[in-house]
Each structure stands twice: as C-alpha cells, then as structure tokens.
Amino acid sequence: MLLRDSLRKRGYDVDAVNSAQQCLEHLRTDPADVVVTDVQMSGMSGIDLCVELRQRYPDLLPLVLTGQGGLDTAIAAIRAGAYDFITKPVKVDALAIAVQRALEHLSLQREVQRLRRDVNKDMPIDGIAGSSPAIRETIEMIRRVADSDATVLVTGESGTGKELVARALHRLSPRANEPFVAVNCAAMPAPLLESELFGHVRGAFTDAKRSRAGLFVQAGAGTIFLDEIGEMPIEMQVKLLRVLQERKVRPVGGDEEVPFEARVVTATNRDLETEVEDKRFREDLFYRINVVAIPVPPLRARAGDILLLAQYFLKRIAGRTNKPVQGISGPAARLLMDYDWPGNVRELENSMERAVALCRLDEITVDDLPAKVQEHQSSKIVITTESPGELITLDEMERRYVRQVLNAVGGNKTHAARILGIDRRSLYRRLEEPRHEQKPAESASANHPRTPTPVPPSHASNGHGASSSPPGSGAATGHSGEAE
C-alpha cells in the first residue's frame, strides 16, 4: 500500500493487490503496463507469476522485488520473464526509475510495432513503400490506369522508382501473367535497338543467321517497357511512332508487318517537353506516348517517407546479410531527413547498404552514413559562418535555393521556375550541375575543384531575354538593373 501511494504521488496510475492470484484476476478486467511483484508470497510465487504473465500478456513488463537469495533470485526472475529487478529494502526512487524505464521500453516497442504495421499497410502495391501524400498520389494513379490499355509515360528524376512503377502497373493489370519485357533505349545504337525491338529476318545483316522476333512480339499480350525513352536516337523515334500508330512492327530486312498485342509503358528522367522544344524529341511521338503520364516525385518532395524507406531497406539488407542491425540512432535519422537526396531512393538504398556494412552496433549511427549526408547543411539553415573554409560557392548557394523552392512547391518544376523567375530549362540545368562537377577529369585540370562556367550563370539564364519565361518574371527577380 505504501509503494502504491508513493508511486501514485509520482503520477502513475497504480492498484495494489494481495496475491499473485488476485493480480491475475485483476488484470482480466484492468489491463496494466507494468506489474511489480514480491517473490515469496503465499500461494503462487512471484517467479511463477512472471512466467504466467509473459504467457498471458506478452506486452506487460513484470518487475520483481528481490531480497532473500539476492542474485540467484534475481537471475531466476529474469529467466522467468521479469523485465528488471529491484533489491530490498525498496527505495521508492529506485522503483520509480525502474518503472519509468519499463514504460519507456514499452512505448518504444509500440512505436516499432506501429512503424512495422505502417510499412506493411503502406506497401499496398508491390514493393512501393511510402505513405507521403506525394507517393500516395502516384500509387493511386497506378491503380487507376493499370486496367486500361493506354500507353503510359512514367516520369521522374533518376532513382525515384520509375521501373518499380512500370512493374507495378504490369502486375496490377489483367496482363500480369503475360511477359513483362524491359528495354533500355539508351543502351544501344539505333540499328541494334531497331532489330532488338522489331526483330529481323534471316540475312538482314551479316550476323543474322536466323530470323528473330523482336521484343514487341516477344512481349506477347504482356507489357513492353521502353526505359529511358528520352534517350532514344532520333532516327528510331520516327520508326517507333509508326509502330505505335499501326500497332504492327516490321522486322529489319523483312517486308511483312507483324501485329503485336503488348501494352506499351515508357519512362524517362528527362523533361520531354524541353526535349521537344529543343528538337531532340519528336513532338508527335511525345503525344503518342504521353497518353497517361505518371510522375514519380523526387524523394525530397516526400520527406515523410525518408525514415520509413530507410527502415524498410535496413530490414531487408540486415536480413540478407545476417547482421543484427535493428534501427537508426536519433542523430543519424536527423541527418537522413535533412539531406536532399539528389540520387533519390536509389541513393538512400545505397547509403543504407553501406551503413549496414559499416555498422558495428545494433543501430546505424552518424559515422555509418556517407560523408555527404553527414556534411550536408540543411537548406533551411542560414549560413552565418565567416570562416573561409566553410563558405560555399554562389553556384552551390543557388542550387540549394532552387532545391528549397522546389521543396516548398512539392516538386512542381513549372511552379518553382515561375517563383524563381527563370524558365524550366534553366531550372533543369541548375539542378543538373553537380553531376558535371563530379567529373574527375574536369577537376583535375584546374587547381580549384570546380571548373568555372564561362558565363556567370545568374546573368546568362536569369529569365530576361529567354523567350519562354513568363512575362514579368525578369522584373520579379529584381535583377534587370543590377545585372548591367
């Protein structure tokens, strides 16, 4: 009764009973998180009570008060399923600390269970994890068009999961039991791509000892996935357009057309509208493949998914490599959330792969993360340092700001470009810059790590003068005068 009152004073909701039997009866109607029990009691002992409790209530944590027998009793209690023991005479402070620890343990355990449930719940379609509004919209779109035969264009930055989306589209469609054939249009020169896609007849070229059906025909009534379509050589684009219009292919060297049934899904990380403007992609083909567009958001536009995905990869990788890694430390999680993931989900997956390999404890710590994630400064942080070593270039500053604006508008590039007062093409260029800088050959040629751009980018492409920038955008930046 005394312990009950002292714990109540500390804010816990406590009931006291007189025996193990009474405890079990009490729990039937009044569930509890923690049971504090003595060892020697008339009737059932505290040790036996622990065994009973662990069986009936796996989520309840027993604490045992040990006195007589000391360590042996304590060991027996822990073996029987006690979460902790407190030696007698009981100090209320020590008891309160043990109870608090148990409750914290429980709440963590519940959080893990909740996350686990969430991961499963939010994976309604084949391996696409995430619960952010942005990815939900993508998933919703996949569901809506999976049934139809419409040609689908999947767009999104590199590593966002476009192929995953294409496969999900196939698996959710009535064509799921037919073949799924993926072709990387960027990987082959035009003549090879043509014979791969449309097939060839015997003797069509030197090596063509036999005729061979192309992938359009091999896909049967399934799905043909034309990946990196933005990179398709222009001379192939006109041929593909005809094929899509006629729904027939003509094998290389043949003069008969063969009909095909497959559904066509394409993907690109390029902005095809810009490619069309720049005459690198045929406008008519663009309209033909863009019947339904499914945009896959960049990872930075689904901030809520970063930890969920990290945990998802962690579980998968740890399971595969038999490492006992369970979770991610608080500071490491913070860094993962602050980083802007230019390589998107693939970069996160690779980072977790590396982290699991390096990890020496049962959770991923800051040290296990790649240097650029550790060193990344959140774009929201105002740079106040005056030490020359920590200052960043204008280019870098510009890039961060562009990303921040993109983030703020949920990844909508048209909207972001309007706010920034530049056209979409310049926006893309600015986002792409880091890739050019990483070329080792360029940095080796100069003393400074970055090759200076011949024309200061802020003046050259700031919207004014660029034909496609919206009217007034130059004025909005306030740069027109200053630039001179």
Ligand SMILES: Nc1ncnc2c1ncn2[C@@H]1O[C@H](COP(=O)(O)OP(=O)(O)OP(=O)(O)O)[C@@H](O)[C@H]1O
């Ligand atoms: N939502 C997600 N849930 C789980 N895994 C994902 C998710 N999105 C992407 N991935 C994983 O990230 C990696 C990259 O995905 P994918 O290859 O589909 O991207 P992509 O957009 O086709 O990239 P690229 O443009 O570079 O070809 C894959 O290993 C994929 O399984």
Ligand SMILES: [Mg+2]
């Ligand atoms: Mg891909």
